[in-house]
Amino acid sequence: MGGIIGIYDVENRNISKILYYGLYALQHRGQESAGIAVNNNGFIDYHKELGLTHEVFPEEVLNRLRGNIGIGHVRLGAGDKISSVNAQPLVVGYKKGALALAHNGNLINSAELREKLEDEGTIFSTNIDSEVIANLIARFHKDDIEEAILDTLRIIKGSYALVLMTVDRLIGVRDPHGIRPLCIGKLGEDYILSSESCAFDTIGAEFVRDVEPGEMVVIKDNNIKSIKSKNKYNRKLCLFEFIYFARPDSKIDGMSVYLSRREAGKILARECPAEADIVISAPDSGTVAAIGYAEASGIPYDEGLIKNKYIGRTFIESTQEMREQGVKIKLNVLRENVEGKRLVLVDDSIVRGTTMSRIVRMLKNAGAKEVHVRICSPAVLHTCNLGMDTPKKQNLIASEKTIEEVREYIGADSLCYISLEGLIKGAGGENVFCTGCFDKKYPTELNID
Structure with a gap:
């Protein structure tokens, strides 16, 4: 990166x-x-x-x-x-x-x-x-x-x-x-x-x-x-640019990052419905998709997690210890909004799973009745050495566990990922992306996993 x-x-x-x-x-x-x-x-x-x-x-x-x-x-x-x-x-x-x-x-x-x-x-x-x-x-x-x-x-x-x-x-x-x-x-x-x-x-x-x-x-x-x-x-832009890396106010190859994330959130709502009282996001990278999810589902969007704006991005911290410490000081639960409620929690991705498990635990400790996790990317199954700092395959939680096992690990009441087809549709519909971390189809020969 x-x-x-x-x-x-x-x-x-x-x-x-x-x-x-x-x-x-x-x-x-x-x-x-x-x-x-x-x-x-x-x-x-x-x-x-x-x-x-x-x-x-x-x-x-x-x-x-x-x-x-x-x-x-x-x-x-x-x-x-x-x-x-x-x-x-x-x-x-x-x-x-x-x-x-x-x-x-x-x-x-x-x-x-x-x-x-x-x-x-x-x-x-x-x-x-x-x-x-x-x-x-x-x-x-x-x-x-x-x-x-x-x-x-x-x-x-x-x-x-x-x-x-x-x-x-x-x-x-x-x-x-x-x-x-x-x-x-x-x-x-x-x-x-x-x-x-x-x-x-x-x-x-x-x-x-x-x-x-x-x-x-x-x-x-x-x-x-x-x-x-x-x-x-073949044009093969890294799809994670639209999921996570890029700022939502950027345009890449003629496509608005903001609009693609919002549209993907709508598709996620149709593919992965849930009965809930409010939709919240894991800020900031999940926010735009959460707004789209709320719009398509009819469930109101509200704030459930408050981010310390002076803390960086935990996914790209270099060590697990730093990532875990970052979650502790980065996010705090808005108890008034989540207590006694069924939540849809929208995030951009689950890579290792440790950050999401901490967030779900924080929400339940604050009184959330249910937490239904919805992820606006497919499961990350394969490593990447084209510039995305993903760990070894054994540290990618979705490559080692079933969806049900991941759900149990993070402590959610339900878990659902957007389909790769749905994500690509949200980003314009044409598959001009590198999707190797999801389906092992890389644009160039790699030694992976």
Whole structure:
């Protein structure tokens, strides 16, 4: 997981603050680290560290980072990858100059490529995929940086949305299946690249279009050039972008995240009805679907759980201990609304099951008569190494237990998941998504489970 942003400035703006606010808007995509790199008259200056955006960038640092091209990154690490050394953007100097790179996604042949490069004498300072990409670009760069990137793209496999910065251009790349999102905006005459369109709204930019799967866009002298793959690939955007990852006020590949979640909630109500007094959500990622469920079912929507707005997202916390502690301080029950009532609790997904079991217990301890859990995604059955931080298969509760066993584990009175067909219908009806974590149908060859 990660969020990326880039800007090519011709209007002499303070781009570090634009990047800062853009990263703020993308903070939901990663909370372990943040970083910004800028081109200052041919010199790439940067700052990155562990922490949230506002923690990493005090005013004096933003004032130092001046230039006409810049990129930024927020990141979720996992396990031994949680380190300030692994924070992005990655900045490298090599024979042909300097390069900064930020990456959202995951390469499935990273280990193989790294081993080959190390055998040939390359020394790595991080254990992230981005350094493999940067080393390949440096190796292929003879006279044309764009051709070096294209040569690299022919070798790497997996999911990637990339923003790259040289001393004279900003480059954006999306993998051939479009598994991770990337879009183009304009702020006056300045071009901006971002993981999600919500960042454009935050900084006052205008959405232009999505980067197409397999497309590379090159921005130089504030002209934009598109280089598209000659091969034809099936578009396979990660469906979890619409379930959980993306902000509801974003649009991805022409589809509104908000409307897709609301429509999926309506379909969930039709597929999984329940007799109840109120519909509540597990905030915030389940809220839009809960509103849709209430609308279709005729059961009123109300608040049952109050979220501490200063706490992050427990699904993307890096350890189970942190996730469990996060639930304790993140949510509190609104006893006045739930006591003595039959509840429909709508959430986006169940991955490990521990968070949901704690929520159901909290609601029942507060006097809820019944808790009927409705999930706006199918059961997560398979692991993913295309950029979704799901655990090993044995830790995916739905892969090890039946629906009835999951219901018993979480303590709910009933449990029902939306069908994959219903979820896809809610997102527009056309299956242009990677659904591998549900049905093991990945867009590229993977070693899974």
